[in-house]
Amino acid sequence: MNALLRIKSVTQLLSEPPEEGGHGLKRVLGAKDLIALGIGAIIGAGIFATTGEAAAGSPNWPASGHPPAGPSVVISYILVAIACGFCALCYAEFASLIPIAGSAYTYAYATLGELAAWIIGWDLILEYAVGNVAVAISWSNYFNSFLKLIGMPLPAMLITPTANGFKEGLGLTMNLPALLIVLFMTVLLVRGVRESVTFNNLVVVVKLVVLFLFIGVGAGYVDTANYVDFAPHGWEGIHGAAAIIFFAYIGFDAISTAAEETENPSKNLPIGMIGSLVICTLLYIAVSGVMTGLTSYKLLGTADPMATALEMVQKRPGLSEASLGVLHAANYVVVIGAVFSLTAVLLVFQMGQPRIFFAMARDGLLPKFFARVHPVYQTPYVTTILTGVLVAVSASFMDISAVILLCNIGTLFAFVIVCGSVLLLRYRDGVQHGGDGPPAYRLSAICTLLLVPLLAFWGLHAHTNGDRITAFLCIPLCIWVGLLWLKLPKAPDRPFNAPFAPLIPMLGIITCTWLMMGSPWETWVRFFLWLAVGVVIYFLYGMKNSVLNLPAEQQPGIGISPE
Numbered sequence: 076m077n078a079l080l081r082i083k084s085v086t087q088l089l090s091e092p093p094e095e096g097g098h099g100l101k102r103v104l105g106a107k108d109l110i111a112l113g114i115g116a117i118i119g120a121g122i123f124a125t126t127g128e129a130a131a132g133s134p135n136w137p138a139s140g141h142p143p144a145g146p147s148v149v150i151s152y153i154l155v156a157i158a159c160g161f162c163a164l165c166y167a168e169f170a171s172l173i174p175i176a177g178s179a180y181t182y183a184y185a186t187l188g189e190l191a192a193w194i195i196g197w198d199l200i201l202e203y204a205v206g207n208v209a210v211a212i213s214w215s216n217y218f219n220s221f222l223k224l225i226g227m228p229l230p231a232m233l234i235t236p237t238a239n240g241f242k243e244g245l246g247l248t249m250n251l252p253a254l255l256i257v258l259f260m261t262v263l264l265v266r267g268v269r270e271s272v273t274f275n276n277l278v279v280v281v282k283l284v285v286l287f288l289f290i291g292v293g294a295g296y297v298d299t300a301n302y303v304d305f306a307p308h309g310w311e312g313i314h315g316a317a318a319i320i321f322f323a324y325i326g327f328d329a330i331s332t333a334a335e336e337t338e339n340p341s342k343n344l345p346i347g348m349i350g351s352l353v354i355c356t357l358l359y360i361a362v363s364g365v366m367t368g369l370t371s372y373k374l375l376g377t378a379d380p381m382a383t384a385l386e387m388v389q390k391r392p393g394l395s396e397a398s399l400g401v402l403h404a405a406n407y408v409v410v411i412g413a414v415f416s417l418t419a420v421l422l423v424f425q426m427g428q429p430r431i432f433f434a435m436a437r438d439g440l441l442p443k444f445f446a447r448v449h450p451v452y453q454t455p456y457v458t459t460i461l462t463g464v465l466v467a468v469s470a471s472f473m474d475i476s477a478v479i480l481l482c483n484i485g486t487l488f489a490f491v492i493v494c495g496s497v498l499l500l501r502y503r504d505g506v507q508h509g510g511d512g513p514p515a516y517r518l519s520a521i522c523t524l525l526l527v528p529l530l531a532f533w534g535l536h537a538h539t540n541g542d543r544i545t546a547f548l549c550i551p552l553c554i555w556v557g558l559l560w561l562k563l564p565k566a567p568d569r570p571f572n573a574p575f576a577p578l579i580p581m582l583g584i585i586t587c588t589w590l591m592m593g594s595p596w597e598t599w600v601r602f603f604l605w606l607a608v609g610v611v612i613y614f615l616y617g618m619k620n621s622v623l624n625l626p627a628e629q630q631p632g633i634g635i636s637p638e
């Protein structure tokens with residue numbers, strides 16, 4: 076039992092030898108750089124690909140999946156942004172306290188213990204590697220849209236994931252461009268290509284140009300008749316759409332990994348995270364509003380809905396030559412811009428996964444072999460190749476919606492753990508610290524307790540099981556956390572404190588749980604299977620080989636024994 080709960084102290088984490096890049100980097104990044112970094116990581120397949128399906132509903136609904144949200148997908152974007160805002164504040168607290176790469180995995184190691192850290196590391200594979208599968212599939216779809224524009228579309232058997240080929244009566248198919256792009260990226264990454272600040276800024280500019288162009292050109296052709304059926308399936312549609320478009324926001328958490336290179340992290344990290352979230356949210360609201368105004372939401376269930384929306388407008392009767400010319404040009408820019416932007420997202424995600432494997436191997440939870448660095452290129456080549464091959468093969472046969480939902484549920488689970496870990500760390504440190512609790516804590520604790528009647532009301536009047544389960548799961552948690560906090564002594568100040576704890580972290584937990592509950596049961600089954608495999612691997616390997624089994628003086632860092 077002790078093994079499962081053993082933790083790495085914050086001091087120990089800070090004193091560990093670096094992975095790549097390493098500690099002691101210059102603190103050069105300001106708030107604006109972090110916002111650019113965030114936008115670079117956030118905008119991608121989510122807005123380019125999932126908005127259409129969120130609005131149009133899952134292809135096999137009502138048999139499975141979610142009903143159409145229609146134009147109310149805009150509301151889903153707002154709700155998910157609020158949930159991410161709560162989590163961003165918790166991430167910022169951890170990132171300024173433990174400013175090293177590793178993200179939620181590291182935070183969990185410092186608070187919840189080794190088993191939880193392993194589960195989070197394992198779970199983050201869903202965010203990075205499975206997320207990359209989705210981005211690769213979306214890249215391939217926009218690439219094919221480009222080929223269509225120049226009159227050379229690929230045959231369906233080379234662009235359809237194997238999983239869909241049989242369903243669609245095409246027989247044996249594969250998604251060849253998705254396979255090839257991932258393999259190409261893998262070669263680049265093994266050879267040490269890294270995203271530079273200049274490249275990231277270029278990517279951000281391209282993404283913004285594409286989205287602004289879509290909004291600017293599209294707004295002139297919005298037909299308000301398309302908004303009449305604003306929320307065809309009410310709350311249920313909004314909830315299901317939120318569970319899928321959450322993908323569009325993933326990436327703000329990646330800013331936390333730049334903490335060590337950030338000037339005045341306690342101020343700039345929260346600004347960077349919240350700032351990039353606000354900018355992306357405004358853009359997403361505008362893009363999804365315009366998209367669902369250009370054509371009926373029922374027609375948007377394609378893999379490249381922005382291109383579809385522009386194509387549909389071009390079919391309207393009576394458009395002038397000039398209008399057709401503008402729309403056609405916009406279509407080109409959107410498609411080429413999407414291919415470019417998604418290539419950059421692939422690079423970021425594919426660089427992130429090996430780093431997590433690397434951190435886990437360094438901690439002894441995976442074989443040391445995973446932490447091997449290439450003698451010439453100085454890159455973690457074993458994990459890069461392994462990730463690349465797995466992602467490439469999966470991208471060639473998997474269906475994008477299933478992949479996105481799995482990635483989302485895994486990422487949301489990590490967010491819940493980060494919010495919970497903030498509470499736990501503050502509580503633990505508060506108890507050690509002694510003294511009288513500050514009035515602000517008591518006020519937030521009372522607000523947390525006031526959530527209980529609200530949740531009970533929501534649960535009792537809920538129309539969907541997802542709402543009901545969220546409400547009733549969170550009620551005992553709110554009572555427990557609120558009561559503990561009422562008498563909690565003051566915790567030592569962090570460089571940055573998520574405000575109104577425990578209220579904000581609790582709201583993060585509640586909203587992320589609600590988003591997870593929007594996933595269909597198939598996603599839950601896949602998620603639990605994934606976690607179960609992870610737990611088995613931990614008991615068979617990680618528990619015995621963890622470096623925390625070594626005597627304190629042989630552990631990496633300054634030999635501090637776990638607290």
Ligand code: ALA
Pocket residue numbers: 116117118119120121122206210322323324325326420
């Ligand atoms: N937010 C990233 C995207 O949409 C994952 O591609």
